[in-house]
Amino acid sequence: MIDAPAAEADATPPAPAPIPPTFLPEAAKAAEPVVSVLVVSYNTRSMTIACIASVIEQTSVPYELIVLDNASPDGSAQAIAEAFPDLRLIASPENHGFAVGNNVASAGARGKYVLLLNPDTLVLDHAIDRIVGFAERTPEALIWGGRTLNGDRTLNPASVFGRITLWSLFCRTSGLALVFRKSPLFNPEEMGAWQRDDERPVDIVQGSFFLIRRDLWERLGGFDPTFVMYGEEQDLCLRAAALGARPRMTPEAEIVHFHGASSRRAAREIMTLRANVTVVKRHLPAWQRSLGVLLLEAWPWSRMASGGLLARLTGRQGLAEAAEMWGTVWRARADWREGYPPLPHPARKD
Incomplete structure (x- = not known):
C-alpha cells in the first residue's frame, strides 16, 4: 500500500453487545445487483460484524x-454466520491474505461494480450509494475512491495517493517531501496538503474502499498475488491505467477506517519497501528502474542519518527512537531490496 506516512493506530471500537440475528434487506437480495461488496476478514470478529x-x-x-x-482463529466465521444467517459467507480453511482473498471472494460476483471494503471500516451516510452514483456520473474513470476518516473522525489522506516516480523518490530520499510536506510538487505521492475535499483524478485508490467496474477487474485478473502485503492496489491501478482507466475520487462518499496495530513499525516499513521495489521494477520505465531501486535503498538511510543528527542536536527521545527504527529497516535491506518474487498471474506477461 501507500508508503506515505499513515495515521498512527487508532483505538479499535468497543466490542458490540450480543445482537439478535440480522437478516439481509431486500436491497441485498437483488437478482441483478448493481454492486458486489467484498469484505475479506482475518481476526477482526467484532469489527467485521460492525462493518x-x-x-x-x-x-x-x-x-x-x-x-x-x-x-x-478468533471465531469470526461462526460469529458472522450467527449474526447474519443469510449472508453469503466463505469460510476459508486457509489464510489467503488480502489480495488473493479478494480474488477468491470476487469469483462469483454478479454486480456491474465490485467494491472492496476493509473489515475494519464503517460506512457513513450512504457512502456506497454515493460512490456508485459517482461512478455512474463519471463512467470513464473505471476506478473510484472516496474519503476516509480515522477513528477519531480526522482525515486519513491515504485513501488516494500519487504514483511512485523517479521524482517522488528523489523528493523522499532528499528530504524535500518531509520539509515541504504541503507541496504537491515536492510531496507528490501524498499529493501535498490536499484535504480530499473535492472531486479530482488520482493515480491510486487505496484498497480499503475501492470501487471498480467488474469487467475491468476480471480483465485484469484481480490483484496480482505477487503482492503478499501492500502494493497490490498500486499495481492494479497502474495496470488499469495502461488499459485506459482514469481513477477518480469523491469526498461525498465517506467511511471510517480503524487502523489496527498488528505489525511493528519497522516490520511494516520493510514490507512496504518490498512492495515499493516491486512496483518500481514493474511500472517505472526500464531505464529508470535501477535508479529508482537505489533511491528506495537510500531512503531509510537518509531518515536514519537525519533523524539521528536532529536527535543529538535537540535531545528529543522520539527522534532518537525513530532514527533507530529506520536503522533497523536499513540494516534489513537485503530482505526487501529485491522486491517480491513473481507468482503466476493470468493478466501479467513476464
Whole structure:
C-alpha cells in the first residue's frame, strides 16, 4: 500500500453487545445487483460484524455482500454466520491474505461494480450509494475512491495517493517531501496538503474502499498475488491505467477506517519497501528502474542519518527512537531490496 506516512493506530471500537440475528434487506437480495461488496476478514470478529451492519444500514442501491474469512482463529466465521444467517459467507480453511482473498471472494460476483471494503471500516451516510452514483456520473474513470476518516473522525489522506516516480523518490530520499510536506510538487505521492475535499483524478485508490467496474477487474485478473502485503492496489491501478482507466475520487462518499496495530513499525516499513521495489521494477520505465531501486535503498538511510543528527542536536527521545527504527529497516535491506518474487498471474506477461 501507500508508503506515505499513515495515521498512527487508532483505538479499535468497543466490542458490540450480543445482537439478535440480522437478516439481509431486500436491497441485498437483488437478482441483478448493481454492486458486489467484498469484505475479506482475518481476526477482526467484532469489527467485521460492525462493518457488515453499517453496509446493511447505510446502503439502498441493489447490492450483494460477499464476506470471506481467512481462517480466523478468533471465531469470526461462526460469529458472522450467527449474526447474519443469510449472508453469503466463505469460510476459508486457509489464510489467503488480502489480495488473493479478494480474488477468491470476487469469483462469483454478479454486480456491474465490485467494491472492496476493509473489515475494519464503517460506512457513513450512504457512502456506497454515493460512490456508485459517482461512478455512474463519471463512467470513464473505471476506478473510484472516496474519503476516509480515522477513528477519531480526522482525515486519513491515504485513501488516494500519487504514483511512485523517479521524482517522488528523489523528493523522499532528499528530504524535500518531509520539509515541504504541503507541496504537491515536492510531496507528490501524498499529493501535498490536499484535504480530499473535492472531486479530482488520482493515480491510486487505496484498497480499503475501492470501487471498480467488474469487467475491468476480471480483465485484469484481480490483484496480482505477487503482492503478499501492500502494493497490490498500486499495481492494479497502474495496470488499469495502461488499459485506459482514469481513477477518480469523491469526498461525498465517506467511511471510517480503524487502523489496527498488528505489525511493528519497522516490520511494516520493510514490507512496504518490498512492495515499493516491486512496483518500481514493474511500472517505472526500464531505464529508470535501477535508479529508482537505489533511491528506495537510500531512503531509510537518509531518515536514519537525519533523524539521528536532529536527535543529538535537540535531545528529543522520539527522534532518537525513530532514527533507530529506520536503522533497523536499513540494516534489513537485503530482505526487501529485491522486491517480491513473481507468482503466476493470468493478466501479467513476464
